[in-house]
Ligand code: FES
């Protein structure tokens with residue numbers, strides 16, 4: 001588990017949010033967007049900002065097992081994105097997720113998410 | 121009505137109308153060699169414009185000539201009055217020029233002469249570049265790859281070598297930066313002209329490149345801002361068009377080429393071809409330019425403008441080819457393919473011509489000599505501190521002989537002018553850009569250098 005070993009770095013403060021799996025596919029907190037990707041029946045909540053230049057990963061296409069950033073075509077293995085997704089639990093239709101705390105509280109939304117579709 | 125269709129009277133009108141355009145108040149003369157802070161003040165010289173022989177269009181030979189300088193300055197002002205400039209220091213003292221520059225009458229006067237001036241400036245490209253045959257995707261890609269590789273091959277940067285080898289590398293590097301300022305200060309303005317309309321997925325692909333050029337809406341990350349930081353870090357001005365008088369004709373022409381190709385919608389494919397080619401070569405070019413600037417200026421120079429292009433244009437090169445050029449060729453067939461290839465070839469041709477122009481300007485080191493024994497020949501002019509300043513391209517090797525007073529010879533925007541005292545002279549080689557100023561009463565004889 002993260003954050004247990006040695007002189008640990010201070011854990012990132014997180015904020016709790018809830019959303020409905022059937023009604024929402026993303027959460028918005030200020031300028032940050034988190035999108036939902038379903039993989040092997042598991043629900044993953046992923047930061048949309050591309051590590052290259054902040055491109056909108058939620059608008060990227062999934063090609064095989066990789067997500068393609070729509071800006072400069074950076075390829076990200078879906079498996080790795082899901083491994084690094086934000087901590088969440090699902091009970092029935094309700095998902096609880098802990099997102100990085102910021103000035104704005106996350107609000108669940110339904111918006112255009114291309115990357116969430118067809119993620120095998 | 122026959123008069124308006126005869127070529128002679130057409131050129132007659134062009135002379136008249138281009139002179140009228142160049143008399144507009146925002147294009148008035150100044151005695152200063154630099155234009156501080158006022159983006160609208162762009163001196164055109166009506167007397168010289170009146171002499172311009174429009175019946176002989178430019179060609180490869182005359183691409184960097186004095187006629188090219190005059191015509192391209194005119195065109196540049198027509199194009200740029202389509203884009204918004206506001207002075208960094210605020211509009212307060214420039215309100216009159218602001219209104220004049222964007223006044224509908226000015227715009228109309230410019231539009232009336234634009235099409236003929238465009239034919240004059242770029243008509244020769246139709247003769248110089250021909251595209252024919254059936255092009256398939258593989259051949260198109262192979263040709264692009266070859267062209268890009270060739271542009272980036274070792275030994276392909278004589279200008280960079282010349283900057284390093286110059287007597288004053290800083291002055292030479294400054295000359296390079298001045299030429300880049302034409303595009304750098306307004307970067308991606310030509311690109312912005314085709315963001316509107318409706319042309320399918322390629323429109324969005326173009327927009328992605330544009331978004332990068334604009335730093336994702338973050339002013340400090342905008343390419344033109346990075347360019348300004350480059351200028352300030354080496355003590356150069358960052359306003360349009362401080363260095364108006366020192367843009368070489370070929371530099372203005374290339375900048376105009378992109379406006380020409382984007383203002384005329386049928387030039388779209390040509391634009392994409394030229395843009396894709398440049399974007400595909402920039403990463404390597406800018407990588408090398410960073411090294412030149414480091415060598416010349418040391419640690420003080422802010423090279424983020426170059427570094428940004430060395431990085432992002434690796435993407436832009438690929439995006440422009442894979443997501444724009446190839447899909448457009450596929451979708452729109454022979455007309456598109458022809459236009460795209462014209463653009464790819466034309467920009468290489470113009471780049472070669474401009475490279476030769478810049479190289480000749482950089483390597484010109486004007487030297488004083490004694491006046492020729494057989495006395496002064498040529499036209500004598502009186503100069504004083506309030507005489508209008510202008511730069512021109514010497515049509516043939518020209519001797520400037522100072523008969524009285526002292527003349528200041530400007531051959532580049534950076535560094536000090538060469539002081540030519542009474543009794544001495546200096547030879548301007550054919551094709552070189554120069555301007556002369558005086559700080560007091562001066563008599564100058566200008567004539568062919570025997
Ligand atoms: S921003 Fe995602 S690849 Fe560049």
Ligand SMILES: [Fe+2]
Pocket residue numbers: 307333343429
């Ligand atoms: Fe750029």
Ligand SMILES: [Fe+2]
Pocket residue numbers: 333399432433436
């Ligand atoms: Fe670019």
